[in-house]
Amino acid sequence: MKVLIEVSGSCNVCGLCVEYCPTRVFRVVGTRLSVNQGECIYCKGCEVICPVKAISVRALNDDLLILKRKTLISVK
C-alpha cells in the first residue's frame, strides 16, 4: 500500500501519534513532528487518535508518493 500522510498546522506535537503508530512512522524532533511515510501500513489509527484531527492518511499513486515522501512538518 502506497500512502500519503499529511499533518496540518493544528498539530501541537503532543506525541500521541508517536506512541500509537505500530510502525513508528512519527518521531518528535525538537519542536517538529517528523513523518516517515515509507513505514506506514495504512491502518489509519493515527487519524482517530490525534486529538486535534491534524493527520490525514490517503492512498496514493507512485508518482505522487515520490514527491511527498519523507515530509518534515514544522508547527512553530
Ligand code: SF4
Ligand atoms: S499529529 Fe496529532 S497526535 Fe500527532 S503530535 Fe500532532 S497533535 Fe499530537
Ligand code: SF4
Ligand atoms: S495509518 Fe497507521 S501505520 Fe500509518 S502512520 Fe497512521 S498509525 Fe502509523
